[in-house]
Amino acid sequence: MDRLETRELEYFLAVAEELHFGRAASRLMIAQPALSKAIRQLEQRLGVRLLERSSRHVSLTPAGEVLLSDGRHALDVVMAAARHARQAGRPDARLRLVVKPGGDGGLLPDILAEYEREPDAPAVEVLFGGVADRANLLHDGRADVALLHTPHENVHGLEARTLMIEKRVAVLPDRHPLARRATLRVADLQGETLPRWHGGAADGATGPEVADMTQLAQLVALGRTIAVLPRSVAEPFGPDLVRVPVADAIPSTLVVAWPPASPVRHVATFVRVATTVAARRQHMSRTPTAADS
Incomplete structure (x- = not known):
């Protein structure tokens, strides 16, 4: 009685996320009456009401x-299990x-070079994900391991190990009133326009929606927004943009993350190599050179 089929879950999730039977039916590419019937049958089997519906409104019950x-x-x-099985069989x-x-x-070239020297290490396929979907790619099995930035990216439900902690900088057009400051504080940025990342939480930002760093750099150069980014992320931007440290901004932590109990071979090897490379880089940055003497 309590067993659920993946098809039933897909139907319910579409309605629960859209809160509209018509949009959910279009998303699923099925007829709306068939979707309504499937949801009623699911509620009858579970013995609870999942949705409150009227002719103009759909909402979730606590059970929903x-x-x-x-x-x-x-x-x-379930999706991750299927993808892992297909991946392992290739x-x-x-x-x-x-x-x-x-x-x-700046760690990835050294990580990949060292990982590829490991015995029997499979080739690494590098995927570039958007701000809203990198963690999701791990959760649903489309990726095996990720480099994520916390706290901006949510690693809930994932295993993670810290690679480096970076201070953040404000990225400004060179004509901005704050561009000549040696350092800034978060309070100095109150009232500034901040970008909204495509597919991500708004977090109070009201600026233009951006999908990638190239677009962000162009919008900053045009004076349409500013950005607060980890120092290494902001470094490749062109000379027409100014980077000013934000002294009291929450630091950005770069982590290597992976699904718990991942069945994919060599994830542990990649994590070990990544942490070793990061520790070596940190040690080198702290070691005085002859020029420092």
Whole structure:
């Protein structure tokens, strides 16, 4: 009686996320009456009402809220299992790494070079994910390991190990009134326009929506927004943009993350190599050179 089919979960999740039977039916590419019937049958089998509906409004009941949360996780696990099985059965199996373009703190070339020297290490397929989907790629099995920035990216439900901690800088057009300051504080940026990342939480930002760093750099140069970024992410921007340290901004932590109990071989090897490379880089940055003497 309590067993759920993946098709039923997909139907319910579509309605729960859209809160509209017509939009959910279009998303699922099925007829609306068939979707309504499937949801009624699901409620009858579970013995609880999942949705409150009227001719103009759909909302979740407390039971529906629980099934939305647990059901999404369950469906992700099923999808991940299928993807892991297909990946493991491929003769050319690869380790799939997802990273933000320019978001590796400069560590990735050394990580890949050292990892590829490991015995029997499969090739690494590098995927570039958007701000809202890098962690999701791990959860649903489309990627095996990721480089993520916390606290901006949520690593809830993932294993993670810190690689480096960076201070953040404000990225400003060179004509901005704050561009000549040696340092800034968060309070100095009150009232400034901040970008909204495509697919991500707004976090109070009211500026233009951006999808990648190239677009962000162009909008900053045009004076349409400013940005507060980890120092290594901001470094590749052109000379027409100014980077000013924000002294009291929450630091950005670069982590290597992976799904718990991942069945994919060599994830542990990649994590070990990544942490070794990061520790070596940190040690070198702290070691005085002859020029410092």
